[in-house]
Amino acid sequence: VNQRSDANWQSCKSDSSGTSNSGESSKESSRCSTPVLDADRTDRLRDKMRRRIESGDRWFSLEFFPPRTTSGAVNLISRFDRMGSGGPLFIDVTWHPAGDPGSDKETSSMMIASTAVNYCGLESVLHLTCCNQTKDKITGHLNKAKRLGLKNIMALRGDPIGEDWVEEEGGFSYATDLVKHIRCEFDDYFDICIAGYPTGHPEAESYEVDLRHLKEKVDAGAHFIVTQLFFRAETFLKFVKDCRAIGITCPVLPGIFPIQGYHSLRQLVKLSKLEVPEEITQVIEPIKDNDAAIRSYGIHQAVEMCKILLSSGEVPGLHFYTLNREVATIEVLRLLGLWAEDPRRPLPWAISAHPKRKVEDVRPIFWASRPKSYIYRTQDWDDFPNGRWGNSASPAFGELTDYYLFYLKSKSPKEALLQMWGEELSSEESVYEVFTNYISGQANRSGHKVMCLPWNDDPLAPETNLLKDELEKVNHRGVLTINSQPNINGKASSDPIAGWGPAGGYVFQKAYLEFFTSSENVTALLQVLKKYEPRVNYHIVNVQGRNITNAPDMQPSAVTWGIFPGREIIQPTVVDPVSFMSWKDEAFALWIEQWAKLYEDESPSRMIIQYIHDNYFLVNLVDNDFPLDSCLWQVIEDMFQLLDAPPAPPDGPL
């Protein structure tokens, strides 16, 4: 219920490990020193699979390829957030040898996979091909992947460059060599996936020889198999049977390719040297110019095949070749009932999947709408707060100087931002109007809806609608809200809007409101706040860092917490006076970096934003009496009344 879009989901499906492990446990049981909120967060991919197989919970995974352009990267990251919300067990990113895949470029395989892990919280598998690569080069890639928090590798041979296939001295000829190398150099660190070919590898001597190669790859240390796409369920089921027959026991995941268009199918078939079965060609050829019809058929065909696969009992999860598209895959998953429509959230904010952050369960509320920025600025921390903020968090936030990092960048181009925020500003009030329109969802004077603000890159979360009337009113008068949450006095952890965390718990919130406002308003506000001691805690700061607060001893204060069966209390969101000073720098800088710079130097529009940046205060208010209705709107109302009151006559009535 925040003024933010919670791209914040992360399926909790497998939290069934909760309270059911009744039984005997001996005195020797060692204390679990970190409360495991969600086993999915600490387990390795192979363990997650094992648990899902044991519990009979089917999963799905999604394959993407790296984008060609920076704006493609921005879009793909947004897609990760959206498709992540459906609850994939993992995603994988293909290795694009021609695209400098191991580099720091925004479009490299390595960077895309790293962003998926660190900023989107997705369990991710990085592909890696070994042909035409030296061992050193490969080891370098693996070291870098490890450093970036990647834990899973899809080990592939890859296609040789040029026509002829030449075994290289000291290099790798087969994926088996790569698997062996990973195990040899990195022991058990990486979970390893390998490719299986339901109809045999096109270059293999025979289906049987190819199966034996697959067995060798597994024996070399792979953990699971993802197959090449296929068109008939029986193709896959025979393949699995043959795998089992020669002693391959690891999970074998079918690669599903929903047909999304005539030409993409042709191209893929050509590349993969597969044959499209008669029954499919017969349907497709007559409608080959009707894209919608083909897509519709593709979905139907994939769903029917998946149903057979799932009902066979041989398929614990489905792997989708998405071609970086959303619609068809999501539709197939919805029809199969695998898409998490109402995903449970382990915490109220979007977690990162970097192994270093696996115990992280507390964050300052300030970055609620900019979680990727928070992750970026804390990426060098060695420890993350676990259970409490005060004790273990490093106080040193990294600077945020590059506002154009692709995972932090606004999704909207400059033109769209100008349309939303005004081609030209005439006064501070025109800024108030932008905020008001963002809240109300109404179009502005030039007919454009304000879909984002520098502090909120997404439209208002549906929950914030509950606060809409109040927010609209105060923004209209120059209380420019950028973050808020209502009070919650014990809702079920399963509540579709407010809920998070394990089943059977209760979640709570203190009302919170954060806004920019003029120094004139702040003077009145401070007068008013005296009446609200000690109910309301406040921090008020301007860009120079002048800080006015009534927080005791600069301690952090919990504003969101949850009580769960058999656990310690989890308090994932705090107002921390010290980190507020770091947030203040970022929040003020966004006026300039994201808004003022849209306008010419010295233009009136730019000077208005600069004036606000230089003179306004950033205010946050917490209402400590969470069981009562929030008094924060009354605080603002009192402030307006004080401002509106005629000045008191100097000497009583005449």
Next chain:
Amino acid sequence: VNQRSDANWQSCKSDSSGTSNSGESSKESSRCSTPVLDADRTDRLRDKMRRRIESGDRWFSLEFFPPRTTSGAVNLISRFDRMGSGGPLFIDVTWHPAGDPGSDKETSSMMIASTAVNYCGLESVLHLTCCNQTKDKITGHLNKAKRLGLKNIMALRGDPIGEDWVEEEGGFSYATDLVKHIRCEFDDYFDICIAGYPTGHPEAESYEVDLRHLKEKVDAGAHFIVTQLFFRAETFLKFVKDCRAIGITCPVLPGIFPIQGYHSLRQLVKLSKLEVPEEITQVIEPIKDNDAAIRSYGIHQAVEMCKILLSSGEVPGLHFYTLNREVATIEVLRLLGLWAEDPRRPLPWAISAHPKRKVEDVRPIFWASRPKSYIYRTQDWDDFPNGRWGNSASPAFGELTDYYLFYLKSKSPKEALLQMWGEELSSEESVYEVFTNYISGQANRSGHKVMCLPWNDDPLAPETNLLKDELEKVNHRGVLTINSQPNINGKASSDPIAGWGPAGGYVFQKAYLEFFTSSENVTALLQVLKKYEPRVNYHIVNVQGRNITNAPDMQPSAVTWGIFPGREIIQPTVVDPVSFMSWKDEAFALWIEQWAKLYEDESPSRMIIQYIHDNYFLVNLVDNDFPLDSCLWQVIEDMFQLLDAPPAPPDGPL
């Protein structure tokens, strides 16, 4: 609201430091890494005094002397608990040179002061006299005091042994030397108190010379002065004025001696070489054989004098010579309004004042009625849980083999225990009766009230009366309860019964019930508990350590917590599966150590207790749905119903 007596108070008076320090604070403010629940707990004595002086909060302190016998020590420790509840700023323990004062004997000054700090949570000052002592001996005492957690020393010369006063080579002649020595050897570690003589030290050349000596003692590094007793307010006020005139600026606390009897007054006057003023002798002499009248006059006289002192503005606190008695001092303090009638508790359990434990704010619920045993068993820990149990608590509990340590010992002698618990037991049911009588407060068959049990050394806490009917009922049927708390869904932290912690907060509890019961009952209980998944968490263990639980991953679970303005959440009580195994050993051992051993070897009574010890289970239950009425009584009721139900016919109805 526990089945325990909360000797658990510790005044919060000075927590006014809370939310009032509004003002500017710069960006440099360092993060406070431990949430300071109660500044009194971390401050040094001199800082506490300074804060009280600044805030105008008057305090009192209490002087005791070490007891002569072990049972005297047991009684004095109980007195510390009772008198501590009135909120003294500190207590002090005199140095008794003839009583081996620095030894490990239960009656030594050192041990009594250490127990006051560690087990009673009292800020304590240990007296130390230096005459006839070598420097090494003194340093040894100081090192030991430091090791035991003592932080304050009253530096005295003491009376020379024998008639003649000889300055010793390399020894100490005056308290000034001792003050210098403490500062030289221990720098700033100890807060140092010295004695002042409002009418001059009897051995001093003159009042003026004595004042100059006092100034020297202060200049040597003392922090505050406590005066010898006196009988007229003006004596003290003149003395303070004279002190200020020669540049003594530290606090000067008047020593108050409420006259408690004719002979004790005579004796004291003789020892201290003081003169009793005419106006007092005139009143006392005529009533010298009427003890009650003298006590009554003593209270009146002390109150009147204290009122003058307090209203003078020169007296920030009063120091009472209690003579180890309670009534007169408490009465004087009550009449002055200084006795804390309804002391605020910083935490729901009685804290220890050992500096190592200043951050401790989480404990397992199991020792709720035996906090001194908990302190004893964790005294070797290097870290104490701060904010959470899971993260920082050492899992290694010390063994409790000596059940007769004076601070752990039952206050009742063996004869009284036999009267309460039965000279002779005839069956398990007679044990049930003891428990039932303890709960109901009714006299047993031989006419004695059961005032304690091996697991509860005090009568039921008044709060537990709320649960009395249910408790009585289940104990009668062999569910032998030893600990319980009702659920609380957000009561004010100022609530006189359930409240604890800083002002303006809310406290919560999950319902908890802990009991011994037969294995037959446990079998039925486990059947019943299936219906209460996941609402109820349970741990069930027998003396051999066979452990049945549904706790997830052996994690600790918070059962008491509080939400306060501007702070992180405090969760001071947990059910921790690992420490339950240590508690289990203690709880089972108490059957034997405290109860069975009252009876002859091989006697039927002893065998009954031994049978229970060997065959019963210790059970704890937590109801996770704290906003709802506790279901734990229903769980027990269901168990009884299952036990009462006729065995199901093997094959449905006829």
